[in-house]
Amino acid sequence: MLKMIAKLLKVLNSETDPMQISLALGFAMVAGLTPVGSLHNLLILFLVLFLRVNLVTFVLGFGFFSGIAFLLDPVFHLIGREILTWSSLNGFWTALYNTTFWKLERGYNTIVAGSLLISLIFFFPVVVFSRIGINKYRDHILKWVQKTRLLKLLKANKLYRVYQSLSGVGGGS
Amino acid sequence: MSKWIRWSGLIAFLLLTALIATFYILFADSLIKNAIEKKGTEINGATVDVAEVDISLFPLGISLSGLQITDPDEPMTNIVDAAEVALHLDFYQLLNRKLIISDVIMERVQTGTPRVISGKIDKRPVKESSESSPSAGSQKTNEPASNPTKMGLPDVNKIVSQEQLQTIDQIDALSADIQAAEIRWKSDLENLPNSEELKKYKDIISDLKKVDYKDLKNAKKKLKELAKTTNQLKNDFTEIRKMSDDFSVTYDSFKSRQELLRRAPQEDLTRLKAKYGSPGLMTEEFSKQILGPSLSAKIDKAITGYRRIDKLLSSRNRTKGDDSKIDRSKGVDIRFEEVDPMPDLLIQMVSISAFTSIGTLAGQITDISDDQVIYQHPIRFTFNGDKLDQASELNVVGKIDRTQPDISSDSIHVKIEDYLIIGLTLSESSDMPISIETGKADIDISCVLEDGRLQSEIRIDFGSVQFSDQGLDNSNELNRTVHTVLKNTPSFQIRVTVTGTLDNPKTSVDSDLDELLKAATTKVLEDKSKSWEKDLESALAIQVGTPLSEIDDQINGVDAIKKDLEDRLKSAEKLKSYF
Secondary structure, eight states: OOHHHHHHHHHHHOOOOOOHHHHHHHHHHHHHHSSSSSSSHHHHHHHHHBTTTHHHHHHHHHHHHHHHHHHHHHHHHHHHHHTTTTTGHHHHHHHHHTTHHHHHHTTTTTHHHHHHHHHHHHHHHHHHHHHHHHHHHHIIIIHHHHHHHHHHHHHHHHEEEHHHHHHTTTOOO | TTBBOOOHHHHHHHHHHHHHHHHHHHHHHHHHHHHHHHHHHHHHSSSSSEEEEEEEEETTEEEEEEEEEEETTEEEEEEEEEEEEEEEEEEHHHTOOOOOEEEEEEEEESSSEEEESOOSSSSSSOOSOOTSOOOOHHHTTSSOTOOOOOSSOHHHHHHHHHHOOHHHHHHHHHHHHHHHHHHHHHHHTSSSOOOOHHHHHHHHHHHHOOOOSSSHHHHHHHHHHHHHHHHHHHHHHOOOOOHHHHHHHHHHHHHHHHHHHHHHHHHHHHHHHHHHOOOOHHTTTHHHHHHHHHHHHHHHHHHHHHHHHHHHHHHHHHHOOOSOOOOOTOOOOOOOOOOSOOOSSSEEEEEEEEESOOOOOEEEEEEEEHHHHHHOOOEEEEEESOSSSSSSSEEEEEEEEEETTOOEEEEEEEEEEEEEEEEEEEEOOSOOOEEEEEEEEEEEEEEETTTEEEEEEEEEEEEEEOOOTTOOOTTTTHHHHHHHHHHHOOEEEEEEEEESSSEEEEEEEEEEEEHHHHHHHHHHHHHHHHHHHHHHHHHHHHHHHHHHHHHHHHHHHHHHHHHHHHHHHHHHTTGGGGG
């Protein structure tokens, strides 16, 4: 756990582009909230590896959002059932249902549909707000912390030792 | 732009997907083997084993060897044992999550092979054998043990000890009434003067009558006492008379009930004879009595097999869109109209080569699907065999039609010609064991089940039949007679019709043997019946003899009270002149 927090702090405190971190968080949310075996997660994996997004953030975020997904499955089921049985969308779903891609994606499943919809809705807000958050953190909190005696205290802490031990690890960018 | 592209990531992605694909290709055999065993076991309700799986990619196909499907009712037996199974899949439909199998070839298929390890998976009770535990449906066709149509007449001692005899009931009722009356009478008698005390009245009254009128005071006193005594005597007399009258009425009723009891055993005998031993009924439906139990067991087994198939077809349909049981991590698949509708599972053709006890059969099953309503094709099957080991020809044709929602229309027609019979048991009854040593039979089975209504006919023409003497009880004249008739009947016909529903099948059996056996056995059965009736009468006499004599003793005990009461009344009447 300490290692994970240390890794996260290291990424936040590094020179890594905030957009790379926030995009990784967005992709982690989509992959984590939706069933792992879904076809779109192959695309996510491709994007995560091909685009220069922060891998550590993605791995940590994936773990975090998978845990959240376990709790939210009943909610995803209800949302998925609601949208899939919405009469005005019936034509749209029927058209998708008759494509091989949608069958492989299992988009007609209540949990897949519900979780995918929710994660897509929150994708851009998560990316945008996390980017703003990282910038604010670096501009204000990190600078302030480095100036205060608090850092000295932290340096004596076990967490800092772990943080330092990870200093050799790349930022993932 | 290059700031955002990670070329090494692309290679990593390709490597990763290649790694996953390689893993699936390398372990596909084991994965599919486990999937077939797991899903098959889940559907079958008993273990499904596959010895080996081999996958071919072009064209996409699977070869199984050593497929064993356990009989859920008999876990040490395989219901299907196929040495080789090869099937071809439609790859495009597989991407659409449809398991469309164009053809399945099953070779060297056997049924009823023994298993080394039990295939039981749950704790549900296992039938010891279909013969010993027929279902509720077929039990209705079996005769109860005490039925008069049963071949052997029931044990007379068992009957009289188990039956509620009217004689015993009447004895018990009379005995209780006598006992209650006796207690009441004895108590009443204690409150009444006995003969000796009544005689004393005479002396007392005589003494009181001796009045000395000179002593007026004393005379007045004596006269007063005399009046009191005569009044008391009058009251006693009235009480004795009243009791005597009441006693006579009750006693007479006891006596008449005692008389009726003498006739009660005869009435019981008549009733029991009618219930257990009518000779007329014994000779009717002889073939049903002989074949009934084993036939019921076979019908029961067929119904169980049919139910299993029916359950498989209906359970798959039920699970679609069923929102009642949701796995929190799986959700529910919502179905939409398909442009080219196909069921999720379709096996277009299964070709089977099976080893059976009759010989090697070749068969085809077409259009096995989990949703006939979508596919609009019923499952059809045909099995044929020529120049078989045990028959000259065998044809099986049938269909399972569920193409209309909530309507079923299933049928099977089996025709076997010149079936060679070796050691066929017709009746396992210990009273009348009948088995055919050798013979031939033409069998024609036609069974239709529409919306749960059963209409089937089994017609068997036996020829060149030689019956076995094994297990024959030569001391039993009826057995000897039946076997003599059968030995002289090399050709006969049996016709079985089964109607009703699967839950309540009604079986009727006709045979030209009936008339032959009826004619030959009527005399034997009548003699047997007469002897049985005599035994029943004796057993009944023993059963009711002691209680009847006990009742006589009770009545005799009442006679003593009667005599006492008569004496008292007589003594009281002698004193009547005093009041």
